[in-house]
Amino acid sequence: MTEPKKGWFQRLTDGLSRSSKAMTEQVVSTFTKQPLDQAKLDELEEMLIEADLGPHSAARITARFAEEKFGKSVDEAEIKEALAEAIGDELSNRQGRFDPLVGPRPYVVLFIGVNGSGKTTTLGKIASDLKARGAKVLVVAGDTFRAAAVEQLKVWAERAGVDFMSRPINSDAAGLAFDAVQRAKDEAYDVVLIDTAGRLQNKQGLMDELHKVIRVIKKVDPEAPHETLLVLDATVGRNALAQENIFGNQIGVSGIVMTKLDGTARGGVLVPVAQASDSPIKLIGVGEGIEDLQPFDARAFARSLVGLENGQ
Numbered sequence: 001m002t003e004p005k006k007g008w009f010q011r012l013t014d015g016l017s018r019s020s021k022a023m024t025e026q027v028v029s030t031f032t033k034q035p036l037d038q039a040k041l042d043e044l045e046e047m048l049i050e051a052d053l054g055p056h057s058a059a060r061i062t063a064r065f066a067e068e069k070f071g072k073s074v075d076e077a078e079i080k081e082a083l084a085e086a087i088g089d090e091l092s093n094r095q096g097r098f099d100p101l102v103g104p105r106p107y108v109v110l111f112i113g114v115n116g117s118g119k120t121t122t123l124g125k126i127a128s129d130l131k132a133r134g135a136k137v138l139v140v141a142g143d144t145f146r147a148a149a150v151e152q153l154k155v156w157a158e159r160a161g162v163d164f165m166s167r168p169i170n171s172d173a174a175g176l177a178f179d180a181v182q183r184a185k186d187e188a189y190d191v192v193l194i195d196t197a198g199r200l201q202n203k204q205g206l207m208d209e210l211h212k213v214i215r216v217i218k219k220v221d222p223e224a225p226h227e228t229l230l231v232l233d234a235t236v237g238r239n240a241l242a243q244e245n246i247f248g249n250q251i252g253v254s255g256i257v258m259t260k261l262d263g264t265a266r267g268g269v270l271v272p273v274a275q276a277s278d279s280p281i282k283l284i285g286v287g288e289g290i291e292d293l294q295p296f297d298a299r300a301f302a303r304s305l306v307g308l309e310n311g312q
Contacts, residue, residue: 012294013304015286019267020307023051024083028076041066052237053087054272061086080306088302090271095298096255096280100191100227101135106184107191108217108224112210112247113231114198118259118285120149122231123193124156125285125293131160135190140180141166142173142213143197153195163189173197173209178216185220194225200246207250214252229282231257232273235264244277255282258296262286267305 013020027047036044041062048058064086100107109126111119123139130137139157141164143149150166157164165183167176177194184192196213199206217224230253232240240258247253256279261267274281281296300310 010310011292012284012286012300013307013310015262015292016267016301016304017307018265019051019261020305022265023047023053023268024080024306027083028079036065048268052266052269052272054269054275057087057090057271057275060090064089080308083306084299084303084308087271087305088299091274091281091298091302094274094277094280095296096282098227098229098255098282098295100130101133103226104223106138106181106189106221107226108181108184108194108221109191109227109229110194110196110213110217110225111229111231112196112198112251112253114200114233114243115146115149117198117231117233117243118257119143119198119231120152120156120195121288122229122257122259122283122285122293123195124153124160125290127156127162127193128160128290129293130191131162136188137162138180138184138189138192139164140176140192140194142177142195144169144171144173144176145197145199149195149197174212174216177213178220181217181220181224200243203246210251228252228254229257230255230279231259234258234261234267234269237264237266237269238272240269240273241276244273248277248279253277253279255279257281257283257285257293259285259293262292270301 027044044065045058045062048061049055065082100109111123113119127137127139139153139162141150141153144167147169154164165180181192196210197206230247232243256277258270258281261284283293284296285293303310
């Protein structure tokens with residue numbers, strides 16, 4: 001993706017406002033101008049867990065508070081700064097880079113995740129960004145079970161001005177993926193973006209299909225897919241952890257996209273997801289616009305999550 005445009009960090013802070021209010025309001029009111037005794041630190045840990053940061057991160061952040069602030073009276077700014085620094089440290093090594101234009105051609109990106117997670121919209125935004133950067137892009141409607149998904153992706157492709165491939169409903173998704181990558185190779189495309197189905201009702205059937213898609217892609221290019229992005233919806237809270245576990249354990253995920261952070265007070269769930277996953281967080285979304293999907297910046301996210309300015 002391109003570098004964040006001016007105003008992105010303000011949009012990030014605005015998008016995370018529900019989460020920051022839910023997480024910091026009670027913390028600030030509890031600790032402002034009061035000594036941080038052990039009872040208050042225990043209360044802080046419970047608040048952080050309730051804010052979906054997860055027990056392990058909550059324990060480490062609380063321990064940092066004990067070291068840095070124990071026995072002192074603190075004001076609101078100090079509390080927020082300390083929280084942001086601690087959360088940023090939790091996430092700093094979980095930040096990854098997504099840029100398909102620096103890799104081999106055609107660069108094949110597979111999008112996986114449950115229905116409704118934002119896969120199709122995320123793919124469309126990335127296609128628009130890549131087209132704007134001069135790339136020749138092929139968008140592939142690999143969710144061949146849902147006509148609505150195919151139509152939605154076609155609209156995104158037309159809007160972005162990129163090429164589009166699909167098959168009739170209930171066609172073989174693997175066959176479509178094979179043909180798409182072969183076409184991209186023959187016609188010198190820069191990037192291939194492949195949507196997939198996300199029907200967890202039949203979990204093993206879905207996983208078998210995804211493995212088949214990956215196998216046939218490798219028949220065209222043994223190194224592909226070059227990127228497998230797991231798209232997670234922040235509004236589902238800690239259910240995102242279960243989804244990461246299902247896909248992460250069975251499919252080779254190279255990066256995570258966390259969407260809809262503006263639609264929830266549970267944006268803190270990104271922290272335990274990042275900690276639990278073997279894959280870094282690469283992109284986050286805080287709105288419907290193309291510019292509202294941007295590279296994940298751990299420090300900026302942490303500051304926005306507690307309602308602080310990012311100084312950008």
